Amino acid sequence: MTSEEVFFKWMPEYSVNIKTIDDQHLELVKILNRLFIAVSKREGDKAIAGILDALTSYTKTHFALEERLMREAKYKDIVPHMEEHRKLIAQLDELCNKHLLEDKPIYFEMLSFLKTWLKEHIQGVDTKYSAALQQSGFSVARWEKEASAEFALMSESKRWWEVWKAA
Template identity: 85%
Template sequence: MSNNEVFFKWSGDYSVNIKTIDDQHRELVNILNRLFVAVSRREGDKVIAGILDALMSYTQTHFALEERLMRQAKYKDIEPHMEEHGKLLDQLDQLCKKHLLEEKPIYFEMLSFLKTWLKEHIQGVDTRYSAALQQAGFSVAAWEREATAEFALMSNSKKWWEVWKAA
């Protein structure tokens, strides 16, 4: 795969029909793509560690917001969904530790794992909660308006990400 090729190409098939959540998923995809480029170009452990940090913190913030949405909408399958989130964070953490311990780059293994996980998660459980919420008549638009402060926080980190990406 050449460096010019996009590692994870976003498509409308990944939309869960909630704009805020879609925007955050796209941002996760952007971070993964940035990681792919850094690994392909051998930009070095320090750069890669910074991207992994960004990935970890953005993922945690995104999960927190998604879980808040499900809690407020009294979504019945929130527990198994939160378990999936917790499991991913553990796996991500383990992959980072494995890399440190074994002192060999496992970035490509990590990248393909994360890409598959994100695709399956979005098209699986994320799509299901979104559909259930809309079917139950939960006003996502009102929720989005109410959660303005958190969204501002997310967009701040997005701005930070943009600056950092351009550097």
């Protein structure tokens, strides 16, 4: 990917100060960038459907882990946060179904919607829970150790994603 093709550039201020969560957010940014390239280069329905699939399943796994973290840390605002996740998943599913079933093209508006959503979600509600967890003295490091099996599975699942990366 050349520099002028970067659609969503990761900035240090997107960090929530939890390494595993930052890594997963960065992965989502990479998938969006890959989708942008596929759409720009008109790579065809099969390639785009595959990337959309990667985006949806990675997002679901990431949300599930984030929710587990918030639950285990007894974070007080978990309910509205989960609601934001649920809505986005519903929108992503709808987007995928439209594309796959009705064979509609993926529009650039969808890409900018996803970019804005992710940026605002990370800098808004994700930053809030990470700050609250750190203030409450919850050991994120210990949690990361306990959830290491799930993290390993997530990097495993990145293998099939490598196929799509080579733009």
